[in-house]
Amino acid sequence: MAFVPPARHLLRARDLADSRYAEAIGVEEMAAAAGLSKAHFSREFRRTFGESPYVYLLTRRLERAAALLRNTDHSVAEICLEVGLQGVGSFTTSFKRMYGMTPTEYRDAAPPASAHARVPACIVRAYARPQHRTFREDSPPART
Amino acid sequence: MKIANAQLWVHDQEEALAFYTEKLGFEVRTDVTLPEMDDFRWLTVSPPGQEDVAVVLMAIPGPPMMDEDTTRQVEALMAKGFAGTVFLTTDDCHADYEQLKARGVEFTETPEERPYGIDCGFRDPSGNSIRLTEVKLPALT
Numbered sequence: 001m002a003f004v005p006p007a008r009h010l011l012r013a014r015d016l017a018d019s020r021y022a023e024a025i026g027v028e029e030m031a032a033a034a035g036l037s038k039a040h041f042s043r044e045f046r047r048t049f050g051e052s053p054y055v056y057l058l059t060r061r062l063e064r065a066a067a068l069l070r071n072t073d074h075s076v077a078e079i080c081l082e083v084g085l086q087g088v089g090s091f092t093t094s095f096k097r098m099y100g101m102t103p104t105e106y107r108d109a110a111p112p113a114s115a116h117a118r119v120p121a122c123i124v125r126a127y128a129r130p131q132h133r134t135f136r137e138d139s140p141p142a143r144t
Numbered sequence: 145m146k147i148a149n150a151q152l153w154v155h156d157q158e159e160a161l162a163f164y165t166e167k168l169g170f171e172v173r174t175d176v177t178l179p180e181m182d183d184f185r186w187l188t189v190s191p192p193g194q195e196d197v198a199v200v201l202m203a204i205p206g207p208p209m210m211d212e213d214t215t216r217q218v219e220a221l222m223a224k225g226f227a228g229t230v231f232l233t234t235d236d237c238h239a240d241y242e243q244l245k246a247r248g249v250e251f252t253e254t255p256e257e258r259p260y261g262i263d264c265g266f267r268d269p270s271g272n273s274i275r276l277t278e279v280k281l282p283a284l285t
Binding site for chain 2: 020022071072073074114117118119127128129
């Protein structure tokens with residue numbers, strides 16, 4: 001009988017990496033989602049999707065980290081945790097390997113998030129108004 | 145013309161952020177605080193894979209941007225659950241329901257068959273209603 005790759009199970013594992021990368025999941029959790037042993041899963045995943053599950057999960061996390069560095073003012077340490085990575089040191093190393101610069105350098109190379117956040121003009125107008133809470137006009141006329 | 149963002153009032157942006165990212169699994173699209181605008185925080189989130197449209201989690205501004213009466217009215221509407229709804233779709237309502245329930249989301253409606261598919265409902269911490277629907281296309285006859 002011809003071998004049928006368990007692609008549906010592997011896709012479930014890939015979906016897990018895409019949707020829950022922010023949690024402390026690893027290849028073991030992905031293998032469990034596919035219902036396969038870790039070694040067998042890693043082999044099948046690489047054969048089906050062309051890269052190891054570890055790399056798939058890591059690149060997903062780094063892609064999210066890059067977006068957060070560009071579009072938020074969260075600190076590098078916060079972003080590291082937000083994408084499910086545990087240590088800033090290994091985050092920096094992995095990030096540099098993929099993007100050719102450290103997270104801080106990457107952020108500095110782009111305009112600050114506040115410069116391109118699409119805060120609507122109506123809000124800017126409302127919040128940029130002078131913050132005086134009382135004007136003399138509001139006071140009741142002084143009695144004489 | 146396209147929808148870019150739609151806004152929801154929230155009582156507490158940190159609480160809303162934790163709910164939408166940690167429980168619902170959304171991603172942060174933009175999060176910037178602008179000191180020159182009295183620390184106004186522009187915070188948007190949307191589901192993974194859908195980056196071109198986002199929900200703005202907007203703090204109720206209060207005076208002087210919004211007078212106290214209006215602020216109280218908005219808060220009252222939110223408390224009653226009438227301040228807005230986000231309608232989500234999914235490929236598998238039952239599976240998402242189980243996953244969200246396991247993460248502590250409190251459902252107001254469990255998944256039920258409707259003429260248009262299967263859907264369920266829950267609230268965010270501010271009381272905003274969220275519906276999650278597995279849309280069933282009508283059979284072509």
